[in-house]
Amino acid sequence: MPDNEETLVDVRSLHHRLVRINRVLRLAGSGSGLSAGTAAALWSITQHAPLRLSRLAEIESVSTPAISRIVTSLESMGYVERRADPDDARARLLYPTDAGRDVMSTARNARVLRLAEALDRLEPADRDMVERAFEVLSDALVPPEA
Template identity: 55%
Template sequence: MELISVADELGTPADVATLYHLLTRINRTLRTRDQGRNLSAGVASALWTIINHAPIRMSTLAERESVSAPTMSRIVAVLVDRGYIERTPDPGDGRARLLNPTAAGIELIADARTKRAQLLAEALDGLDADDRVTVGRGVTILAEALGMT
């Protein structure tokens, strides 16, 4: 198995590249098997962050999502145009706007989470108990190392 060899010898650039490639493919597989969402990964991620940290300024959102301000501006415009978020005045700074999810945005992400979680659960169900624990622990450790928790 390719992933086991990566885990056993992780540290060389080729192994890290392989791990990155596998993580990207896993993410893509979960997205593509959940058709009908019509949101790119970046837009969906921004919407998830807005839902979980609202109200939030665009600059804070860009920082959390690790993208530039112009990129985040384009993402926010898509979300506003589709009715998934709304901009409201920041009571602490009249020049700034806060981003808040709409009911449609919350519903979209909740539905996507459910479908993608089901796909992930089905894949994990095919593993034995020890492998499920190993996958869960490994993903948690990696997320913590990347400062995602």
């Protein structure tokens, strides 16, 4: 935990920059028409399928009723389907459809292209510094294993 106000100011500034980067990249990939929450849920489904609705709610840190509404919306768009769980006939598992995987791939490619364009405008030494800084920061954000 930062121990003085000056450090907190620096961290607030860094957080602001990270939010700004995230916003720009999210906007670059927003051609799908999905809200940020809906896109996040679809991404989680594509990464973790098959999964139950309750598990998706945990992953997304939202209530089960909220994620249920999101999944229903994704189903109506043809991006997600529910199938019977072979281990529990009462339960349903979520799977992305081909269209769901395609929309996630297209959005990701747009964000990657936007980031690549920005990195290409940097001097080689600055690009190396940015890449190393993100590597170090992403590693530091992961809690140490017990």
